[in-house]
Amino acid sequence: MIRGIYTSASGMTAELFRQQVTTNNMANCTSPGFKRDLAVIQSFPEMELYETRTMAIPQKPVGRLSTGVAVGGAYLDSSSGPLQPTGRDLDIALSAPNTYIAASRGGSTVYLRTASLRVDSSGYLITAGGDMVQSSSMSPIYVGQGETPWIDESGHVHSASGLRGSLRLVQFPNPRGLQKVEGGAVVQTDSSGSPYPADVKVLVGYLEASNASPVKEMAELISIMRAYEANQRAIHAQDETLDKAVNEIGRV
DSSP states (O other): HHHHHHHHHHHHHHHHHHHEEEEEEHHTTSTTOOOEEEEEEOOOOOOOEEESSSSSSSOOOEEEEEEOOOEEEEEEOOOOOOOOEETTTTTTSSSSSTTEEEEEETEEEEEESSEEEOOOOTBBBBEOOEEEETTTTSSSSSTTTTTTOOEOOOOOOEEETTEEEBBBBEESOOOGOOEEEEOOOOOOOOOTTTOOOOOOOOOEEEOOOOOOOOOHHHHHHHHHHHHHHHHHHHHHHHHHHHHHHHHGGOOO
């Protein structure tokens, strides 16, 4: 009976984690390039039960018993979000899923699905968040002060002075292994593998919207609430049964 209470409690803990993941997804439904997370719930290892009423050896097996669930973490849903036209020449998105635009941030490289670009005061091409856009040679793209750049569908950056460089466009062996960071960006991990060049078309004048749907996330929250309440009722029922066993059966 105590085991049943712990099993139900583990289910409630798992649902709380699912709720945290889902509410974060819902809060970022309007964030360009945001990728929703999916909570992973896994079962605890099952126990083998044996009959202990007799001293017979070997003991007779009764069956297996699950001891509840555990939080396995969250993984990235790398599916594409809908495209939103902006009409701005330096808003870009990518035509194929699981492809990314590389940029430098604080000495490391981050990867974005979509970007709203501009030229900084030093003449370099940067994102709206201040990340330095990388060229195919992994160096910053210098456009020039006062220059107005434009980007073609192959990712080449042009200005009135000529070709300024090409965007570094990459993909990963396992995009679900990428780790999210601030600003809708991701970074590589051992699980994602190393990036390699991607053959993808650049969509100019578009931004990719979040792949999190408010309706879908709300339905998920309702499902989580019902599962949590079911575990809560199970604990209450087991607690009442335990109370009777201790206070009533014990008096007989």
